Amino acid sequence: MVGAGPAGLMAASVLARNSVAVSVYDAMPSVGRKFLLAGKGGLNLTHSEPADRFAARYGERRNQLEAIFNTLDASGIRAWALALGIETYVGSSGRVFPVDMKAAPLLRAWLHQLRHPQSGSAVQFLMRHRWTGWRTDGVDATHLQFETPEGPKNVQADAVVLALGGGSWARLGSNGAWVPWLRDKGVAVAPLLPANCGFDVQGGWSSYFASRFAGQPFKSVAIKLTTANGVSFQRRGEFVATETGVEGSLIYAVAHLLRDDIIARGEVTFALDLLPDRSAEWVLAEVSHPRGARSLSSHLKSRLHIDGIKAAILHERLSKEQMHDPAQLATAIKALPVTLQATRPIDEAISTAGGVLFEAMNPQLMLQALPGVFCAGEMLDWEAPTGGYLLTACLASGAHAGQGVLEYLQVK
Numbered sequence: 001m002v003g004a005g006p007a008g009l010m011a012a013s014v015l016a017r018n019s020v021a022v023s024v025y026d027a028m029p030s031v032g033r034k035f036l037l038a039g040k041g042g043l044n045l046t047h048s049e050p051a052d053r054f055a056a057r058y059g060e061r062r063n064q065l066e067a068i069f070n071t072l073d074a075s076g077i078r079a080w081a082l083a084l085g086i087e088t089y090v091g092s093s094g095r096v097f098p099v100d101m102k103a104a105p106l107l108r109a110w111l112h113q114l115r116h117p118q119s120g121s122a123v124q125f126l127m128r129h130r131w132t133g134w135r136t137d138g139v140d141a142t143h144l145q146f147e148t149p150e151g152p153k154n155v156q157a158d159a160v161v162l163a164l165g166g167g168s169w170a171r172l173g174s175n176g177a178w179v180p181w182l183r184d185k186g187v188a189v190a191p192l193l194p195a196n197c198g199f200d201v202q203g204g205w206s207s208y209f210a211s212r213f214a215g216q217p218f219k220s221v222a223i224k225l226t227t228a229n230g231v232s233f234q235r236r237g238e239f240v241a242t243e244t245g246v247e248g249s250l251i252y253a254v255a256h257l258l259r260d261d262i263i264a265r266g267e268v269t270f271a272l273d274l275l276p277d278r279s280a281e282w283v284l285a286e287v288s289h290p291r292g293a294r295s296l297s298s299h300l301k302s303r304l305h306i307d308g309i310k311a312a313i314l315h316e317r318l319s320k321e322q323m324h325d326p327a328q329l330a331t332a333i334k335a336l337p338v339t340l341q342a343t344r345p346i347d348e349a350i351s352t353a354g355g356v357l358f359e360a361m362n363p364q365l366m367l368q369a370l371p372g373v374f375c376a377g378e379m380l381d382w383e384a385p386t387g388g389y390l391l392t393a394c395l396a397s398g399a400h401a402g403q404g405v406l407e408y409l410q411v412k
Helices: 006-017 033-038 051-056 059-069 074-083 104-115 178-184 207-213 249-265 280-288 296-304 308-317 326-334 389-411
Strands: 022-026 088-090 095-098 123-127 130-134 143-148 151-156 160-162 189-195 199-201 217-226 232-241 245-247 268-273 336-343 351-356 373-375
Touching: 006 022, 006 104, 006 160, 006 389, 033 104, 051 059, 059 389, 074 088, 074 095, 074 389, 104 123, 130 178, 160 389, 178 189, 189 249, 199 249, 207 308, 217 249, 217 308, 232 249, 245 249, 245 336, 249 268, 249 336, 280 296, 280 326, 296 308, 308 326, 308 336, 373 389
Parallel strands: 022 123, 160 373
Antiparallel strands: 088 095, 130 143, 143 151, 189 351, 199 245, 199 336, 217 232, 217 268, 232 245, 268 336
């Protein structure tokens, strides 16, 4: 097992439970670092929505993920956590969390089970072991080499599960260094791209806006987008202004469309609705209402409840003449164009898209070009929004790869 994140640990769980001797290698000093970071604000394990809607979150890779969820699905993850003594609950948004909201107790219980199982085999952990590829003198693809504190080490295994993560948060272990190594072995790998990421606005924010509103949320807004390929997106929610652009849940939900349009056209524009609960006719009527001696800012605040960051972005994007033209101002309140010119760097992204193509593996996630080598987790070519979908796919693909290894060892 190479990689001690959720996918690697779940594959190890499946194998150890079936009395297979498992060694887990990882370059980091400790296990599950990105898993712990993901739980810093509350560990979102999975989502409770119906299976059909859940699977649709994975877009073009829906069919492949549905097959993987036959091994471990959202309800199975909740049952697995409960077996470790971790109760879960469904939040108001349908997301599933541990009752105490924390990742550390779950990880501790999981590692204890792996190291001290009531049945099956104990898992051996070898930390600070950085995988550097395959042995040049190796007979097959299960002959690996590692850099360790004691120097280079060669390892021969009966089967290997690679769970190396994507390309974000390199300091936690996911740096994408494995991409050229697999390509050199004839494995098809799609380029790693940022997913669930922030974006830079075209031309940047003004120094005034950036200094006063970076970090503040746009609440109760909606965005609307039609891509160059004719795909339409419209959703309500909230997101955050950054020093250079935008990020947050509503942006992450549409990030794949924004990113792909920027790649194709160099920029992308979405329409921001600052008052999604109000009709365009109502907004125009309120904006046009006589304001007497009141300032425009006071008028917008009292009549439309627009102030703070919402008022600031109108001043940021409209000229003085447009701000004082009721028709143009009303149009902007309901559909303010926001143009993005770049994603934030991949290392800042919550997750990554791209990776090992499913077409390069058999249904059990074994690489066709490298018999005995399986892949799992974020290094596979899929992406999904936040909301429990990322962790579910990592855990499920780990379980699926573990089952694949069991089948492979039985017929080897």
